[in-house]
Amino acid sequence: xxxxxxxxxxxxxxxxxxxxxxxxxxxxxxxxxxxxxxxxxxxxxxxxxxxxxxxxxxxxxxxxxxxxxxxxxxxxxxxxxxxxxxxxxxxxxxxxxxxxxxxxxxxxxxxxxxxxxxxxxxxxxxxxxxxxxxxxxxxxxxxxxxxxxxxxxxxxxxxxxxxxxxxxxxxxxxxxxxxxxxxxxxxxxxxxxxxxxxxxxxxxxxxxxxx
Ligand code: 5RP
Numbered sequence: 001x002x003x004x005x006x007x008x009x010x011x012x013x014x015x016x017x018x019x020x021x022x023x024x025x026x027x028x029x030x031x032x033x034x035x036x037x038x039x040x041x042x043x044x045x046x047x048x049x050x051x052x053x054x055x056x057x058x059x060x061x062x063x064x065x066x067x068x069x070x071x072x073x074x075x076x077x078x079x080x081x082x083x084x085x086x087x088x089x090x091x092x093x094x095x096x097x098x099x100x101x102x103x104x105x106x107x108x109x110x111x112x113x114x115x116x117x118x119x120x121x122x123x124x125x126x127x128x129x130x131x132x133x134x135x136x137x138x139x140x141x142x143x144x145x146x147x148x149x150x151x152x153x154x155x156x157x158x159x160x161x162x163x164x165x166x167x168x169x170x171x172x173x174x175x176x177x178x179x180x181x182x183x184x185x186x187x188x189x190x191x192x193x194x195x196x197x198x199x200x201x202x203x204x205x206x207x208x209x210x211x
Contacts, residue, residue, distance in 0.1 A: 009187035011035035028200040044079035051080025069098030133166030
């Protein structure tokens with residue numbers, strides 16, 4: 001079993017706030033994500049700023065792109081991101097167009113999607129998916145459970161690198177024991193902690209303990 005990576009999702013309301021967080025945790029985490037909320041607020045500016053600070057790190061633009069895949073991917077790449085996301089309901093041509101322009105493309109799993117679709121993504125060379133508990137689902141009482149773990153395991157068995165995210169904290173990680181998750185993505189669990197750097201270290205230590 002490979003040790004899962006840790007990704008910080010910067011879902012801040014503005015660049016200044018994101019920079020404050022990233023300066024604290026950037027050296028602790030493996031992947032820096034400019035979250036959807038921040039992309040919608042400030043466009044690609046945060047990607048440029050964070051790339052300038054971390055020239056060697058993986059930087060993901062969480063665009064959850066649904067259309068114009070090639071253009072959006074080119075914009076992400078030009079700004080300094082090497083990874084971006086498309087939403088699972090995007091068409092195969094949108095995914096293919098995006099994939100041509102960016103180093104790594106991930107499919108964000110929300111709502112209704114099928115394993116037949118997942119096989120189509122794999123067939124066009126996309127082998128990374130983000131398994132999500134959406135913020136809104138969590139707010140309406142949804143929790144992580146066996147149903148999620150089963151789907152994650154099936155995706156792993158199909159050959160996907162699975163990123164797990166949505167309201168994760170250090171204690172939730174225990175649920176994934178024995179499952180070869182590729183990376184955990186934490187936003188508020190790190191950024192909104194009293195001490196974000198310590199929170200990121202705690203996540204890392206928990207990952208080391210469990211896996
Ligand atoms: C929302 C996202 C979030 O960035 C991701 O789920 C992490 O957020 P949190 O840990 O705060 O739930 O992609 O669409």
